[in-house]
Structures are given as structure tokens and as C-alpha cells.
Amino acid sequence: MSRTHFDLSRRDLLIAGAGTAVAATALSRFVPEAHAAAPMLGGSRPTHYRFKLGDFEITTIFDGQLAIPKVHPIFGKNQKIEDVQAYMTENHLPADKMTISFSPVIVNTGKEVVLFDTGYGEERRDKGAGKMAATLATAGFSPDQIDVVVITHCHPDHVSGLREGDKTSYPNARYVTGDVEYNFWSNKDLLSHSDKGMVGRAKAVQSNVVPLVEKIKFIKPGDDVVTGITSIQAFGHTPGHMIYNLESGGKRFVIFADVTNHYVASLAKPDWHCIFDMDAEVAVATRKKVLDMLAADKIPCSGYHMPFPAVGYVEKNGGGYRWVAASYQMDL
Numbered sequence: 001m002s003r004t005h006f007d008l009s010r011r012d013l014l015i016a017g018a019g020t021a022v023a024a025t026a027l028s029r030f031v032p033e034a035h036a037a038a039p040m041l042g043g044s045r046p047t048h049y050r051f052k053l054g055d056f057e058i059t060t061i062f063d064g065q066l067a068i069p070k071v072h073p074i075f076g077k078n079q080k081i082e083d084v085q086a087y088m089t090e091n092h093l094p095a096d097k098m099t100i101s102f103s104p105v106i107v108n109t110g111k112e113v114v115l116f117d118t119g120y121g122e123e124r125r126d127k128g129a130g131k132m133a134a135t136l137a138t139a140g141f142s143p144d145q146i147d148v149v150v151i152t153h154c155h156p157d158h159v160s161g162l163r164e165g166d167k168t169s170y171p172n173a174r175y176v177t178g179d180v181e182y183n184f185w186s187n188k189d190l191l192s193h194s195d196k197g198m199v200g201r202a203k204a205v206q207s208n209v210v211p212l213v214e215k216i217k218f219i220k221p222g223d224d225v226v227t228g229i230t231s232i233q234a235f236g237h238t239p240g241h242m243i244y245n246l247e248s249g250g251k252r253f254v255i256f257a258d259v260t261n262h263y264v265a266s267l268a269k270p271d272w273h274c275i276f277d278m279d280a281e282v283a284v285a286t287r288k289k290v291l292d293m294l295a296a297d298k299i300p301c302s303g304y305h306m307p308f309p310a311v312g313y314v315e316k317n318g319g320g321y322r323w324v325a326a327s328y329q330m331d332l
């Protein structure tokens with residue numbers, strides 16, 4: 001067997017240590033020339049994350065992310081732009097741009113597979129979101145295995161993935177959403193709203209949610225989706241936004257959807273208005289109430305716009321809160 005750079009003898013090392021010229025000679029005898037012929041692959045990240053909660057199995061799915069060319073006034077609309085930008089810089093984030101990511105959650109209770117929100121679907125696939133259809137398979141699920149789809153609220157990043165082309169994405173599913181939320185968004189008057197953004201969101205509901213009405217169960221805060229999954233009122237982000245408490249084997253987990261939209265700003269500065277919140281003040285009150293509960297009871301949780309895998313804990317920190325991302329020890 002010929003010698004390689006892996007089997008330098010002690011003598012070779014002593015020679016190499018004796019001087020630069022000698023070292024170069026010793027190494028050139030054994031180190032093969034590098035070619036670096038492999039192409040650059042671009043960035044990479046995991047697309048699903050799975051762990052146990054009692055008898056449940058929870059999987060978060062990466063639907064993708066969108067680049068947004070500003071931070072203020074999306075976050076901190078009621079603050080000075082320079083204060084918001086300084087706070088981003090302080091937190092190692094760009095001051096004048098950001099990415100926002102989307103993370104639906106699948107809960108397998110052992111009896112049914114429940115999907116919370118569906119990602120952006122085709123609508124923003126060309127911009128880097130809407131990957132759910134592809135990542136679902138990577139995570140080990142097929143669309144026909146989804147028994148229940150829960151819609152936390154009707155914004156396009158949560159409902160546009162309900163359909164692919166002219167077909168429903170989850171052929172065997174029944175659907176669950178809040179009655180307040182559906183009644184607000186399904187009103188056709190919104191299609192002639194003076195705010196173009198509202199018209200776009202209303203159109204997304206008309207094309208993705210309304211056609212499913214026969215299969216939707218409308219619930220109120222406190223109602224169960226299935227045994228062990230209960231809705232909690234969290235109005236403000238949208239008129240009928242709801243979050244979900246999971247309990248299995250004495251363990252608890254909360255899917256808090258869009259109570260927060262930014263893992264730093266929404267937690268550290270819960271009073272900062274977010275442009276995505278339809279009633280900013282009600283959303284602030286809800287945010288504080290939910291974050292207080294998560295922090296006080298040390299409840300593991302998932303937020304739709306938290307950094308993937310979008311699973312962690314909330315802690316009190318000064319006058320606000322901070323996001324504590326899940327570690328590899330997340331099995332509960």
C-alpha cells in the first residue's frame with residue numbers, strides 16, 4: 001500500500017518541525033494536490049423538525065421565507081424609525097430589511113393527523129415560500145394522510161396552501177376554523193374595500209377557503225378540535241385569530257400562530273405595533289397575555305413566524321420577553 005498524507009511517521013513530523021524548507025519538502029511528498037472540483041451548492045437548511053409530546057408526535061414544516069425590503073414601519077409603526085433600526089442592529093439583524101418565514105405544524109395524535117395552517121401555496125412560490133407541498137413528503141407525510149386542517153386565521157400565508165391549481169391540497173381532510181374569523185373574511189363586501197391589501201386578502205379567502213365551506217367545522221374559543229387540542233381566543237392580529245393548546249400524557253404545548261410576527265421585536269417590545277396586526281392595540285394586549293402565560297407556565301410552544309424550527313420557549317426579560325429556541329433535547 002502506498003503512503004498517503006494520513007500516515008506521516010513520527011520521523012516525518014520531526015523533520016517537518018526542523019525548519020520551514022524541510023517541512024515544505026516533507027509535506028510535498030505526501031499531500032495530494034487539491035482540485036476543488038465540486039460545485040458550490042448554495043445555502044441549505046432543514047425543512048422539518050419532529051419531536052414527541054406525551055403520546056403525540058409534533059412536526060414543524062418549513063414552508064419557506066420571503067425577503068422584505070424594510071423593517072419599519074412593519075414593526076414599531078408607533079416608534080421612531082431610527083429607534084427601530086438601532087434595535088435591529090443591536091440584535092445582529094439588518095436595520096433596513098428582513099426575512100419572514102412560515103412554519104405550519106403537524107400533530108399526529110395517534111388517531112388523526114392534524115395540520116395547523118398550510119403555507120403560501122403557489123401564490124409566492126416564485127419568491128421563496130409555498131414549499132409545503134414538497135417538504136410534506138420529505139417529512140414523511142402524504143397529502144391524503146391529513147385528516148384535519150386547522151386554520152388559525154385567514155391571512156394568505158396561512159390559507160393559500162389549501163389548494164394547488166384547481167385541486168384541494170388535502171383530499172381527505174375536514175377543516176376547522178373560528179366562526180368569528182370566517183364570518184369576517186367571507187363577507188364579499190371586502191372585495192370592494194378601499195385598502196388594496198384587504199382586497200387581496202379577501203380574494204385569497206374567496207378562492208381558497210370559501211369553496212371548502214361544506215367541510216368546515218366552525219368553532220368558538222374553548223372548543224376542542226379533537227381530544228387534547230383546544231382553541232384559545234387570541235383576537236387582534238385578525239378579528240377571529242385563535243391559538244391552540246395541546247395536551248398529551250400530562251404534557252402541554254401551545255401553537256401560538258401570529259401572536260408574534262418577529263422573534264426579537266414582537267417579544268422584546270410587545271408594545272410595538274405591527275402592521276400585520278389588524279387591530280394593533282387589541283393585538284398588543286393579546287400578545288402580552290399569551291406571552292405572559294407561556295413564560296409563567298414554562299410551556300413549550302411554536303409560533304408560525306419564529307425562526308425555523310419555530311419551536312421553543314418564552315422567557316420574561318426586562319420589560320418584555322425573549323425567545324428561547326428549542327435544543328436537540330426537545331422530546332417532552
Ligand SMILES: [Zn+2]
Nearest residue numbers: 155157258304
Ligand atoms: Zn402569518
